[in-house]
Amino acid sequence: MIKLTAIGNLGKDAMLNNVNGKNVINFTVAHTERYKDAQGNQKDKTTWVDCAYWTERTGIAPYLKKGTQVYVEGQPDVRTYTTKDGTNGATLTLRVSSVQLLGSRSGDTSPSSGGYTGSGYQSAPASNASPMTPSSDITEAFDDLPF
Secondary structure (H helix, E strand, C coil): CCCEEEEEEEEECCCCCCECCCEEEEEEEEEEEEECCCCCCCEEEEEEEEEEECCCCHHHHHCCCCCEEEEEEEEEEEEEEEECCEEEEEEECCCCCCEEECCCCCCCCHHCCCCCCCCCCCCCCCHHHHCCCCHHHHCCCCCCCCC
16 A cells, blocks of 8 residues: 655645535645755745545535645545647546644634634644643653663
8 A cells, every 4th residue: 555645735725525425525735845956046846636535524624725734644646647739647646544734824713714723623722731840840860761
């Protein structure tokens, strides 16, 4: 089995479809790599991944908005095609097994703007974290390393 992971931004809002009685969420993820060419000029190269998330858990669909940064993983597939003018092309597709919301460009957290304040999609606030023990209260020996 080949597994592909990608982190990138959604190129447009996700679309929830029903195919033969099964739910699928379709979206595209883009990652732009910046590099310098041989002459020292800065260049951008964007890679697009067409994603299909076959799931009954469609509650995430309203949060998959254009510009939202996501982490996706699944099984990749490269599809080749021939255009009308005879040139060959290829697209990278991903049958998504897992998707995680990472954030949005605007910083807005409303579902209509790509945020993710819904239950189950937001990490616990820092105020709920357990307090750390001050270093003066540690009584264990520091030379007992576990490795």
